[in-house]
Amino acid sequence: MAKSKTIYICQNCGTQSPKWVGRCTACNEWNTFVEEIVSTQPKSTQLRVSVAKPVLFSEISASEAMRIDLKNDELNRVLGGGLVQGSIVLVGGEPGIGKSTLMLQISLLLENNILYISGEESLQQIKLRAERISTKQNKNTLVLNETSLESIIQHIKEIKPEIVIIDSIQTVQTEMIESSPGSVSQVRECTSQIMKLAKESNTSIFIVGHINKDGNLAGPKVMEHMVDTVLQFEGDNNYNYRILRTLKNRFGSTSELGIFEMQNNGLREVSNPSELMLSDNNSSVSGTAVAATIEGLRPLLIEIQALVSHSAYGNPQRSATGYDLRRLSMLLAVLEKIGGLKLSIKDVFLNVVGGIKINDPAIDLAVVCSIVSSTLNLPIDRQTCVAGEVGLTGEIRPVNKIEQRIIEAEKLGFTRIFVSSQNKKSLNLKKVNINVVFVSKITEILQLLFK
Numbered sequence: 001m002a003k004s005k006t007i008y009i010c011q012n013c014g015t016q017s018p019k020w021v022g023r024c025t026a027c028n029e030w031n032t033f034v035e036e037i038v039s040t041q042p043k044s045t046q047l048r049v050s051v052a053k054p055v056l057f058s059e060i061s062a063s064e065a066m067r068i069d070l071k072n073d074e075l076n077r078v079l080g081g082g083l084v085q086g087s088i089v090l091v092g093g094e095p096g097i098g099k100s101t102l103m104l105q106i107s108l109l110l111e112n113n114i115l116y117i118s119g120e121e122s123l124q125q126i127k128l129r130a131e132r133i134s135t136k137q138n139k140n141t142l143v144l145n146e147t148s149l150e151s152i153i154q155h156i157k158e159i160k161p162e163i164v165i166i167d168s169i170q171t172v173q174t175e176m177i178e179s180s181p182g183s184v185s186q187v188r189e190c191t192s193q194i195m196k197l198a199k200e201s202n203t204s205i206f207i208v209g210h211i212n213k214d215g216n217l218a219g220p221k222v223m224e225h226m227v228d229t230v231l232q233f234e235g236d237n238n239y240n241y242r243i244l245r246t247l248k249n250r251f252g253s254t255s256e257l258g259i260f261e262m263q264n265n266g267l268r269e270v271s272n273p274s275e276l277m278l279s280d281n282n283s284s285v286s287g288t289a290v291a292a293t294i295e296g297l298r299p300l301l302i303e304i305q306a307l308v309s310h311s312a313y314g315n316p317q318r319s320a321t322g323y324d325l326r327r328l329s330m331l332l333a334v335l336e337k338i339g340g341l342k343l344s345i346k347d348v349f350l351n352v353v354g355g356i357k358i359n360d361p362a363i364d365l366a367v368v369c370s371i372v373s374s375t376l377n378l379p380i381d382r383q384t385c386v387a388g389e390v391g392l393t394g395e396i397r398p399v400n401k402i403e404q405r406i407i408e409a410e411k412l413g414f415t416r417i418f419v420s421s422q423n424k425k426s427l428n429l430k431k432v433n434i435n436v437v438f439v440s441k442i443t444e445i446l447q448l449l450f451k
Helices: 073-078 099-109 123-133 149-159 184-201 222-226 273-277 325-339 361-376 402-411 442-449
Strands: 003-010 033-040 088-092 114-118 141-145 163-167 204-209 229-234 241-249 257-263 266-269 288-295 298-310 318-321 346-352 384-387 416-420 435-439
Touching: 003 184, 073 241, 073 257, 088 099, 088 184, 088 222, 099 114, 099 123, 099 163, 099 204, 099 266, 114 149, 123 141, 141 149, 149 184, 184 204, 184 222, 273 298, 288 361, 288 402, 298 361, 298 402, 318 325, 325 346, 325 361, 325 442, 346 361, 361 384, 361 442, 384 402, 402 416, 435 442
Parallel strands: 088 204, 088 229, 114 141, 114 163, 163 204, 288 384, 318 346, 384 416, 416 435
Antiparallel strands: 003 033, 229 241, 241 257, 257 266, 288 298, 298 346
C-alpha cells in the first residue's frame, strides 16, 4: 500500500528538504521551498531486467528523412533544419510573447497528423484564435482540452499523431503525485513520462513552458536536461518583433535565432533581419555606428547608438540596452587609457537598435566608434560599417566568418568596412567590390573616421 509523506521542495532547482528552510542550500534562493505531499510506492523485490541489447555504430541506420519540414523557415533554422522525429522541443517565453500563437500557426499550416492539446484554453477559444490567425486550417489537426497526463498519453497512443503540441506543461498533472499542477514534482514527472512516450512511439512533441520572474524557464532545471531542444522567445511588448533563440539543441547549433514580427493575424517571418536592425534615418548624426555581426550562420547588420553627456550628478551613469554593461565599462576604460578621452566624468548610454541582445564580441569596434562619435559630436559616414573585437591594450582582434560579414555589408549598399588587419591572411578580396580597410589599433580607425 502506498504511503504519503510531506516534504519541502525548492521551486527553483528541485532540491528536497524534510523541513522548511528560508534559503535553499543548492541554488541559494530565498523563500522557494513549498510543502508538497508525495506518495511512496513499496519497492518490489524482483529485479527489472532490460530487454535492450547493445549494438555497433555500423549497425545503426541514420536516415536523412528523419526531419519534418515545418513550412516555417525561421523555426526550421533554429531547430537545425527541421523537426527531428521522436524529439521533444521545449518552447518558453513571457506571457503574451507569442508561444501559443506560433504553435497554433504550425498546427494550421502543416498537413501532417497533429494533436493540439491545450490546458489553458477551451475549444471555442482555440477556434476563435485559429480563425483570426489563418483562413487555412489543417484537416488532419485534432484539438483536445485535457490536463490529465494519463488521459493525454492514452489519446496519443490511440490517435498515433506525427506531432503533438502540449500547451502548457504547467497545467498538466499526473495522479501519481499528490501536488498541485505546475509544482516541481508534477513538472518533472510529467516531462519524464512524455519523454518516454516520445522515444517509444517516435512522436515529435512540442511542450510550451512558462518562465519565472527572473526570465528563466519555470520548473526544475532537470526538465531542460531531459528535452532535446530548448527554444526561448525574447522581445519587448513595446516592439512588434520577436526573437526565437536556441538555448539547447542536440541536433543542431545553439547559436541560431529566428526573427518574427507580431501582427494581427499572427507571427510573420522576417527574411531580412538587417533591415530591422538599421534605423530609417538617412541623415548623418553623431553617436551611431553600424556593426557587422554573426548569429549562428546568419550575418546581420545592426546599428549601435551611443549618447555621451556631462554628468549632472556626482556619479556618472552607465546604461546599456542589448549589450553587456560590464563589457561597456571595459571599453570605456580602454578609450580613456588609449584614446585619451575623459569619460570617467560623463554619462554614457548605449542602445542596440531593434531591441535585440547581441553577445558577439565583433560589435566592440562599433561600440567604441559610436561613443567617440557622440563625444566629439562628429557623425560617421552612413555607408561605413565595422567589425572587430577590441582588446585591453587597444588592439583590434580578428573575428570569424569575416567574408560573410563583408558580403552582407556589400549587399545592403555599404561602400566601406573596417576590419582587423589580422583577417587579411584569410580574406579573398577578389570576391567583393566593397572597400575593405584593415586596421590594427583603435587609434588608427579613429584617425580615419574623425580626421
